[in-house]
Amino acid sequence: MMGSENPGFEEAHLFASREGMESLVLDDPLTTHHPNNNNNSYSSFRSANSSISESTRHPLSPPVLSNPADSDPLLSPPVYRNPNASDNNSYIEPPSYADVIFSPFDDNSANEINRIDSTSKDPDSSLSLSRSSSSSSDYIKITVSNPKKEQETANSLVPGGNTYYTYLITTRTNIPDFGSSEFSVRRRFRDVVTLSDRLAEAYRGFFIPPRPDKNVVESQVMQKQEFVEQRRVALEKYLRRLAEHPIIRLSDELKVFLQVEGRLPLSLSTDVASRMLDGAVKLPKQLFGESTAVVAPHEVVQPAKGGRDLLRLFKELRQSVANDWGGSKPPVVEEDKVFMEKKERIHDLEQQISNASQQAEALVKAQQDMGETMGELGLAFIKLTKFENEEAMYNSQRVRAADMKCLATAAVKASRFYRELNAQTVKHLDTLHEYLGIMLAVHGAFADRTSALLTVQTLLSELSTLHSRAEKLEAASSKIFGGEKSRNHKIEELKETIRVTEDSKNVAIREYERIKENNRCELERLDKERRVDFLNMLKGFVVNQVGYAEKISDVWTKVAEETSGYARDS
């Protein structure tokens, strides 16, 4: 299903989507723009809203939304954040963001990416919405579906050997860089791991959404069908989150993952064991000076951990121990006070979000139980009603049966309302759970910063060691005339090593600064988006509660009226 269908359809769809977008963005201040809602939840939330406005008690009854959003399944609420309604500033990318994306492995990609960025920087490209952001017109909608069992064809030692599942990943987008508005590929979970690893390498310092777990144990415990479905849902969520991220959505890695059919053209991640093995093989050569013991500049942009260079790993480990336990201060330290404060605050925030998320779960369970028990009570009374009617010997029984029926019907209705209320509550409070995932991404980004700093520190220490060694050697050779040829040779080698290490150090510093800047921008983005998301969550939650409480009240008020004959004079 790659490529476009007939062009007319494509255009019409684009046109419709724009209109849909306009009306969506303009009219409804209460729209949840969280793209993880699928259309169903969106429409039922809106229907809850519209029925509220029917009862004319709601001070904020939303105006009637135009139809395209309803009828066209292709339309989704804008993927990117819609800042508050009356905000007139378009969301302009901070300039530093654009410079920062840098893929160390591929020289071409650096240019490509920058080009993409410049396009995205173009504000208000197609739409003339005064208050919307430039990116609110862009969207990427990703669906994961159709899991299929496939066989590992090559290298199967065992006949009927490795089977695995692939998933159909369908993308609909109007971002021009993709070159097409709708396309699909089949991917397996291993590909997702690869994507995630490549993104982590390329986008150090960014808050990259964490990928779904491998869940090896559970896959054996759970029913296969259940597991596959769970994984499908998780994959969809993950890819949608990636598409929400303003920088990552335009990354090569993601583009290639979503579009290129057949084998995924990203370098595979090797497992930890193989890497360690490679490193172990190299280590003796490094120690005996046969292989290079110096970290090359291009290696320095990746953290030591997870690489093949064990020697480098040891050196950085030693540096980090010296940082913690050594007498002297390391050559460069984290000095950014603003950052450190923010880090503290993020840590605190994470704790509170986690706590709130737990209590939200408990609240949801309590609401669920209430609805269930109310329903059971209603059913019990319906049985009683039937019983009394069947066995009635006196009129008083029939009257009582009628009263019971009135109560039972109301209880069953109320029960249904509680359960609907709860389904909505789950969706709103889910934002809290989502942000716990985002906190993981934040940790990753901070870890990138720490490890980059460690690399710098290690290189600086190394340099100072090398320099003092060079000094010693030169001092020694100057004392003895006609110094050993080998010693001169050694000095030359050392000087070369120092040169390379200097280069690496500069690259490492640049990388560190880059990551710091990424951290800063991401923190800013996080604050802005979190504010909007949480406010929407609160509003959604509250509106939902009000709506259903009113419905439940109506149901019981009617019963109270119908039984008012029994009311005692107080």
Added chain:
Amino acid sequence: MEQQRSVSGSVQSPRSPSSQPYLSVSVTDPVKLGNGVQAYISYRVITKTNFPEYQGPEKIVIRRYSDFIWLRDRLFDKYKGIFIPPLPEKSAVEKFRFSAEFIEMRRQALDVFVNRIASHNLLQQSEDLRTFLQADEETMERLRSYETGIFKKKPADLMQIFKDVQSKVSDVVLGKEKPVEESNPEYEKLKHYVFELENHLAEAQKHAYRLVKRHRELGQSLSDFGKAAKLLGACEGQALGKAFSDLGAKSEALSVKLQKEAHQLLMSFEEPLKDYVRAVQSIKATIGERANAFRQQCELAETMKLKEINLDKLMLTRSDRVGEAEHEYKELKAASEEATKRFETIVRLMNEEIVRFQEQKTREMGIAFHEFAKGQARLANSVADAWRSLLPKLEACSSA
């Protein structure tokens, strides 16, 4: 005079002109006395009446739960055929805890119990009731312990024991294993109805009790959620932080309302349902009594017939035991007639009672349903009002 559950309404209130006979009772002021295992609750029982048989217009006595049991047992003995109002369960476990709620539930149930007796046209004449309402505490204690002693049976009942033994013997003699039962189809229908009704009511009551628990749980979770929201608000700060804090405060306020409603639900809905179940159990006890009376009547009638045959035989043979046999026969005939009368009284009373019972229950359940619906509506309105009050602030936050 308690508002809630007294059913004495139809019998005159204390304020009506003194020419109208009235008897109204209230059970109040529970006080915990004694220590540890011996601890018990005492209640003040206040009687206001113009019945001539009573000592005066007002009397206050102190009674405990076992006194109420005494009264019920006495009435059950004396007024066979009448559905004696039920008492709350003995509940050995909860007694130790004696929570405020338990004490209030029990007090309410005892109040209802006495008032039902006081408003029943036959039961209100009972001498035992008068004793209960007026006797001093020592007399009451003596009577109470006498009842539970081995001398429970009074002389009048010895005749009963004799007859019971006799009927058992004649059963064996006549080779009858199965107890004799009425073959009245309408009565069969009633029995079936009563037994089925108990099952249905018990289920409804179970769910009602669970619903009370759910209210409490929801209240607790709202309280916890509110606290968490407040903490999150403190961390966030600024407008968003304030929004969280406000939400948290509302959540905690609603939690209080839910706990209150849970209590209301318990007292005005769940307890009446439980009372209904107990009432049905009391009817079952009366059904048992009726079965006993019927059996006795049958057996005495059988025995009498046998004696008659025997007497005729003796008369034919001009035996000198004729006189003795005649005497025995006369006695048996009297007992048989009495048993028949007893049985017929039970049947008559039961027929009246069942009508009264159905009407009373329709009324009481109607009230309970009304209170339930009112409570739920009240709660839902509070919830809507509380959350609604947040909306303008939240709107202000977004546009800020």
